[in-house]
Structure formats: structure tokens, C-alpha cells
Amino acid sequence: MWTYKKTLQYPVNIKCTNPKLAKVIISQYGGPDGELAASLRYLSQRFGMPDQKSKAILNDIGTEELAHLEMVGSIVHQLTKNASIEEIEKAGLGPYYTDHGVDVYPQSAAGVPFTAAYLACKGDIIANLQEDLAAEQKARATYEKLIDLCRDEPDVVDPLRYLREREIVHFQRFGEALRSVQDKLAEKKFYMDCDITPKSDCDCKDKD
Amino acid sequence: MLNENMECKCTCECNSNNDCEMQGKLLQQIRCYAFAVNDLALYLDTHPTDQKALCLHRKYCQELKDLEDKYQKVYGPLTINYPCNKWRWLEEPWPWEGGVSNVDL
Numbered sequence: 006m007w008t009y010k011k012t013l014q015y016p017v018n019i020k021c022t023n024p025k026l027a028k029v030i031i032s033q034y035g036g037p038d039g040e041l042a043a044s045l046r047y048l049s050q051r052f053g054m055p056d057q058k059s060k061a062i063l064n065d066i067g068t069e070e071l072a073h074l075e076m077v078g079s080i081v082h083q084l085t086k087n088a089s090i091e092e093i094e095k096a097g098l099g100p101y102y103t104d105h106g107v108d109v110y111p112q113s114a115a116g117v118p119f120t121a122a123y124l125a126c127k128g129d130i131i132a133n134l135q136e137d138l139a140a141e142q143k144a145r146a147t148y149e150k151l152i153d154l155c156r157d158e159p160d161v162v163d164p165l166r167y168l169r170e171r172e173i174v175h176f177q178r179f180g181e182a183l184r185s186v187q188d189k190l191a192e193k194k195f196y197m198d199c200d201i202t203p204k205s206d207c208d209c210k211d212k213d
Numbered sequence: 214m215l216n217e218n219m220e221c222k223c224t225c226e227c228n229s230n231n232d233c234e235m236q237g238k239l240l241q242q243i244r245c246y247a248f249a250v251n252d253l254a255l256y257l258d259t260h261p262t263d264q265k266a267l268c269l270h271r272k273y274c275q276e277l278k279d280l281e282d283k284y285q286k287v288y289g290p291l292t293i294n295y296p297c298n299k300w301r302w303l304e305e306p307w308p309w310e311g312g313v314s315n316v317d318l
Contacts, residue, residue, distance in 0.1 A: 011291050012240060013308040014248065061258040069251060079309035174252065181259035 007068065014072040015167045019083040019160045024096035026155050027084035028114065033151065033168070034077045035111020035119035038143040042123035044070035046140060049126050050133045056189055059134065059182045066175050073168055078109045080164060131190075134183040141176035145169055239284050243291075246277035 033039045047067030054060045085093075085107040093102050100116065111119035125136040148169035155161040253270040260266060285291055289301035 008292050008294060010247075011302075011305065011308060012244060012247075014251075015244065016241075017309070018311045058259055058261070062255065065251075065255055065258055069255075075309065079311075082309050083311055174255065178255050178259055185259065 007071070013076055013079060014069070015076060015164055017076055017079040017083060017164050019080065019158075021158070021160070022086070022088045022092065023084050023158060023161070024088045024093050024098050026158065026161055027081045028096055028098055028101070029154055030077065030084070030151055030161070030165075031081050031109070031112060032114035033144070033147060034074065034081060034109060036113035036117075036147075037123045038140060038147050039111070039113075039119075039123075040070050040074040040077055040144075041111050041119060043067075043140055043144060044074060045121070046124045046126070047137065049124060050137070053126070053128065053130070053133070054186075055130055056186060058185045059130070062178050062182045063137075066178065069171070069175075073171065076164055076168065080161060081109050082107075084161070130186055131183070134179060134186065137179045138176060138183065141172045141179060145172040145176070148172065236284075236288050239280065239288075243277065243280050243284060246273050246280060249273045250277055 035041050044067050047063045047070065051060050051063035051067065054063060085098075088096075088098075088107065090102075093099065093107075101110075101112075104110075125133065125140075127133055127136070148165055152162055152165050152169065155165060250270060250273045253266055253273065257263065257266055257270060281291060285295050289295075289305055290297060293302060
């Protein structure tokens with residue numbers, strides 16, 4: 006369950022149209038290390054987590070990524086909304102314009118549409134959390150490349166810097182969740198609160 | 214909304230730049246407290262017994278609630294959970310449009 010709050014997590018106020026920058030920044034909307042992939046990855050993985058800490062952290066970071074998705078979408082929208090056809094063509098956005106106009110469509114900078122193949126839900130707690138740590142670092146690296154490419158546009162760099170910093174905080178929290186899970190697994194006796202086997206009193210099994 | 218001369222052109226009913234500036238300032242404060250609450254929540258997910266963080270979280274939650282109540286009374290709802298006599302949800306610009314609700318202070 007979610008509630009929409011009618012404000013961005015961090016303000017996006019871009020005064021100048023620049024479809025060239027939108028073309029690359031859209032990768033953080035629907036690309037392999039983008040916010041949509043991050044959000045869906047965490048919100049899907051949370052169902053299989055064994056302890057309260059990792060369930061909570063995946064739930065809450067997955068939720069924050071949705072707010073970041075909205076910020077990146079806002080950046081792309083504001084960079085393209087008043088672009089002329091000439092500007093769009095010059096930015097190499099002719100093919101994008103053909104299929105999507107100036108709607109914000111989840112795709113990578115290279116034009117690959119968003120795919121669920123970007124999500125990793127391995128059915129293994131350690132593998133999943135390690136994947137999440139890597140995802141945060143890849144997103145941080147992507148934001149750094151975008152900041153390089155947008156260096157002359159302070160209005161664009163400012164929210165990108167904020168998003169980059171959040172990746173670092175998320176990496177930290179995932180590291181703590183991983184350590185907590187590993188400590189639990191290292192205990193001589195441990196009881197996971199996830200259902201690996203069906204409960205014996207479940208009246209829905211072996212109906213036939 | 215900001216026009217080309219960077220003047221605040223109000224779309225709300227206040228008809229005054231001053232009030233519009235107030236709205237932007239208040240919203241920025243709300244964003245600051247919401248950020249603190251969210252960041253502390255993530256920290257508390259992995260440090261649930263940290264009393265100092267818990268205390269700060271409680272404090273910022275209260276301040277956030279007070280600011281949001283104050284904002285919503287004057288400028289309309291921030292969520293659809295806010296009761297109105299008329300449907301004010303449509304009146305303010307949307308966050309991705311920039312402008313008044315997004316004045317960077």
C-alpha cells in the first residue's frame with residue numbers, strides 16, 4: 006500500500022530545454038541500473054527475506070526509489086517539454102520522438118526498452134543482498150557519468166548529485182542488512198521467520 | 214509558476230508574490246523534515262535500538278506533521294487523505310511541472 010505525496014523528494018527546476026541531456030539521463034529512469042529497476046528489484050525481493058531488518062530495509066528503500074523515479078522523470082520531462090523539432094533531431098532523439106513523442110518512456114540511454122531482466126530475484130538471500138549492494142554502486146557510477154555529461158547545467162547537476170548521495174546511503178544500509186543476515190545464518194541454531202515448508206496444519210495441501 | 218523573468222506567478226488563490234514565496238518556503242521545510250524522517254527510518258531499520266536516532270525520529274515526525282497540517286490548511290492537500298469541502302487536489306501544479314510547489318530556496 007502506498008500514499009502519493011504531492012511533492013518531489015528533492016526539487017527539480019530546470020529552466021533551459023536540453024533534449025541532448027534528456028537522452029542520456031533517461032537511463033536512470035528505465036535503464037539497467039535505473040530507479041525503476043532498483044525499486045522493482047527491492048520490492049520483489051522483500052517477500053523472500055528471512056528477518057525483520059532485511060524486510061524493512063528492502064521495503065523502505067524500494068519505496069524511496071519510487072520517489073527517485075519521479076525525480077528522474079521530472080528531469081527528463083523538463084528537459085524536453087518545450088523542445089523544438091530541430092532541437093530534438095539535433096539531439097539524436099528523432100527515433101525516440103517517432104515512437105514516444107516527448108512522453109517519458111522507460112528505456113536506457115542506448116534506446117533499449119525497460120525489461121524485467123534487469124531485476125535479480127535469485128531465491129537466495131545472500132545472492133539477492135549482494136546484488137542490491139552492486140546495484141547501488143552501479144547507480145552511483147551512472148550518476149557520476151551523468152554529472153560529467155551535464156557539467157554545464159547546474160539546474161540538472163544539483164538533483165543528480167542528491168540522487169548520487171542517496172545511492173551511497175542505500176549501499177551502507179544494505180551492507181548492514183547483509184551483515185545482520187550473515188550473523189543470523191552463522192548462529193548454531195536459528196529460526197527463520199519465512200515459510201520454507203508448508204505448515205502441517207495448512208488445510209489447503211493434498212486436496213487430491 | 215515561475216515566468217521568464219523568474220517572477221513568481223501564482224496559480225493559487227493568494228494573488229500575491231509574498232504569499233507564494235511563503236508557500237515555497239513552507240514546502241521546502243516540509244521536504245527537509247520528510248527527508249530527515251525517511252533517512253532516520255532507514256537507519257533505524259538496521260539500528261532499531263539506537264535511542265538517539267529514535268528520539269530524533271520522533272521529534273522530526275511531530276515537526277513534519279505540524280508543518281504539513283499548516284501547509285494543507287492554507288494551500289490545499291498534499292495527499293488524497295486530506296478532507297476538503299471542495300476538491301482542491303486539482304488546483305496546485307504537479308511536482309514534476311516545477312514552478313511554485315517546487316521553488317528552490
